[in-house]
Amino acid sequence: MRTTDLLTRLAKPAAALALVASAAVFAPAANAADGITAADVNPAAGTFSELSETNLTGAGDGTPAGAVAWYKAHAGSTGWEHYCEKAAENSYGVSGVWASANAHWNGASPKHTSGKPPAGSFVYWNISAYGHVGIADGNGGFYATSVGGKIGHGSSTSYFNNYRGWTPAAVPRR
Known part of the structure; x- marks a missing residue:
């Protein structure tokens, strides 16, 4: 032609x-520019740790254990920076469900603003125009992007400022 x-x-x-x-x-x-800055991190409230290689079996298989395994398998990756919602969805084996962490928080239910989130549940922070989301480890900590500048583990949901709460572990759907 x-x-x-x-x-x-x-x-x-x-x-x-x-x-x-x-x-x-x-x-x-x-959420390509989630806008997380150093001011959003509260290092006195928790620590982050480097994660070692882990068993990849079950990662991203739609289960809470698979979601945690996905984050452990991607520990240290900087390729997911500014894509926290996409990482959270991918940890459950899906993509493109919610436009941002704020949209996920607003659309998911039931919402819990207190209590220790079970392993694999979604944990949210209101720290930018798009929010921030990660996956609970079941022990009061979480896995997420932007932990020390990469996918990592925070020992407390207070690692980031303005913690919103959590929603149950489930494959993201609208």
């Missing part, structure tokens, strides 16, 4: 709409 023919086709509304729709599939997630 000649370039002029292609340009003529793209000028037609239906073709233009199809091009825009196909581009949207490849657009980055809405």
Whole structure:
């Protein structure tokens, strides 16, 4: 096809709409700039630790144990920075359910603002326009992105400021 023919086709509304729709599939997630800064971290409230390699069996298999295993398997990765919601969803073997951690918090239920979250539950912080989310370890700590600048483990949900609470461990769905 000649370039002029292609340009003529793209000028037609239906073709233009199809091009825009196909581009949207490849657009980055809405939380691509979650805006977590040093001011959002409360190091006195908890520590973070480097995680060693772990057994990958079950990682991302849709279970709470699989979600924790996914985070352990990705420990130290910086490739998930600014994609906390995507990481949380991927830990359960899904992607593209919620646009941001705030959207996940607002849409999920039941919400708990106190108590120790069970392993694999989602834990949330209100620290940016998009919020922040991770997965509870079941012992009062969590796994998430942005822990020491990468996927890591925090010993307390107070590691980040403005802890919101938690929602039960489950494959994310709307």
